[in-house]
Amino acid sequence: MKGYLWTGGDPGSQSTVPPPDNGRLAPYEAIAVEAVGNVIEFWGFKRNQGRVWGLLYLRGEPLTAGEIERELDLSKGGVSMLLRDLERWGVIQRVRVPQDTVWRYAAETDLVRMVTHVVEEREAAFVTRIRADLSEARRLAEAAGGVPPERLRKLERMATLAEHVERALRLFIKTSRLDVAGVLGAFRDGALGRKGDR
Amino acid sequence: MKGYLWTGGDPGSQSTVPPPDNGRLAPYEAIAVEAVGNVIEFWGFKRNQGRVWGLLYLRGEPLTAGEIERELDLSKGGVSMLLRDLERWGVIQRVRVPQDTVWRYAAETDLVRMVTHVVEEREAAFVTRIRADLSEARRLAEAAGGVPPERLRKLERMATLAEHVERALRLFIKTSRLDVAGVLGAFRDGALGRKGDR
DNA sequence: CATATAGTTCAAGACCGCGTGAACTGCACC
DNA sequence: GGTGCAGTTCACGCGGTCTTGAACTATATG
Structure with missing residues (x-):
């Protein structure tokens, strides 16, 4: 069992088996929380980061670390x-x-913004790097001499390709941002007793 | 050392230290191959799948497993x-x-098509599933009763959001396909002595 | 000041995916 | 049939990431 709250507590009171984890999450909550967890993991973050945010968002009211710990069965x-x-x-x-x-702790409503932001940084930087590498390769190949022109063409093509993917990627992010903006609008008023300052 | 070709071979002949891996990859080749490896890994495949394809594509002519093994230092x-x-x-x-x-083994030129294809399947299916989960959660919450309408609205919003992300994603894939199509055209004739049958 | 609880940090360990290398199959050639 | 090499399969181990749990710090309370 993971709980760690009542250090000296007598665990035998409720039941002999460790209470089957998620303290009291309603089934629908569990599903929603997991869903967020999956999404977030999908975008390259930690699953549990998503679960925590999901819980906070769903609950609406700020929770303590202890509550999160219990609900999500984390250390x-x-x-x-x-x-x-x-x-x-x-x-x-x-x-x-x-x-x-x-x-x-209370959920901001900017999860999406954060995701697109980070993704943008990460992916764009990454793809850019690839492009640079490929250019470099082509340069080297030219400099080395004796490389069949056939190959040079291939290297060039690969670089072009990367460039195009990069463009498509940026477009995706922009679109996603725009497309999501409307939702975010509605979203935004779902925030509870805090101002959306950022 | 990884090489595994000359089973009974006497490894002491060339040099005492294992020949520093990539048998003979020219520097520019190494860079290009790694670049492909990175891209492919980025899209959720195995890095080495990318490296192998990259090598085959770059070399143009079909290679044997043994050659690949040696050049890429794989088992x-x-x-x-x-x-x-x-x-x-x-x-x-x-x-x-x-x-x-x-x-x-010879490289097809359809790497991009494959990537977009697989990504399409994977991601789309994934996002769709999330959406389904969120709907389910909302259904459950409604059925359970006693759930503050506030929460129902949130669940709904999350689902809407997922929907939008899904749309953006599909769009991205389509765009990427189109955008890349031109490149692929030029790409295609880079294929060597094999028919592009698929 | 002592005590208790909230919160942080980090080394140790669980977990998981990938590649290795050995055993195995299949095939060709002698 | 036997030898040798090409190719396949799979249990194991390595390397990475994430989580745990304990030691530690900070803060409030009597």
């Missing part, structure tokens, strides 16, 4: 790191409820 | 599996040179 340390990441990305916000001592 | 078994995969995807072709007993 204390893990939650801490996940929250830090998400905060750095700007997709959750750390809030302090009046006269309460613990931090709570 | 016999590995090469076999990689080639099988690539052949299944239809991006390389197994050819038998007249009066020669070994198989040789």
Whole structure:
């Protein structure tokens, strides 16, 4: 079992078997949370980052680390790191409820923006690099001499190809942004008691 | 060392240290091959699948498994599996040179088509599934009753979002295809002594 | 100041995918 | 039939990533 909250607690009170994990997530919540987890993983982040954000978003009200830990069955340390990441990305916000001592965390609605942003950076940089490599290869090949022109043509073609993919990629991101903008509008008012400052 | 060709061979003849891997790949070849490897890995395939294809494409003429093994410093078994995969995807072709007993492998020019194809399948199916999950979650939530309408709205929004991402994705693939088509045309004649039958 | 709880950090370990290399099959040639 | 090489299959191990859990710091409370 993972829980780590009641350090000295007597675990035998509720039931002998570790309570089957997700403390109390309603089935529909579990599904939704997993869905977000999958999406986010798909885009190259950690699954659990998505799950945490999903939970926070769905719940609407800020949760404490302990609650997240329990609901999502994660370790204390893990939650801490996940929250830090998400905060750095700007997709959750750390809030302090009046006269309460613990931090709570609330979902920003910018998950999409973050994803497209990061993806943009990552992918674009990557594809650009590839292109550069291929140019370099062609340069080298030319310099070396004795390389059949046939091959030079191939290298050139590969580079061109990369260029085109790059263009398509950028277009995708832009489109995705635009296309999603409308949704985001509606989305935005779903944010709860915090201002969307970023 | 990886080489595995001369089973009973005396490895001491050439030099005491294992010949520094990539048998004879020209620097420019190495770069190009790695570039393809990176791209392909980026799209969720195995890096070495890309490297193999890259080598075959660049070389133009069909190579034997042994040659690939040596040039790319892979194991016999590995090469076999990689080639099988690539052949299944239809991006390389197994050819038998007249009066020669070994198989040789030649690059098809359809790498791009394959990538977009597979990506299409994978991603689209994936995103679709997410959407389905989210709908399901909403259904469950409604059925369960007692779920604040606030939440229902959120679930709905997530689903809508997924839908939009899906649309953008499809568009991307289509664009990429079109955009790349021109290049492919030029590409195509780069294929050597084999018919582009598929 | 002592104690308890919230939060952070990081080494150790679980987990997973890939490639290796050995055993095996198949085929050709002698 | 036997030898040798091309090709396939698969259990194992290596290397990477993610998570855990314990030690540690910070902060509040009596």
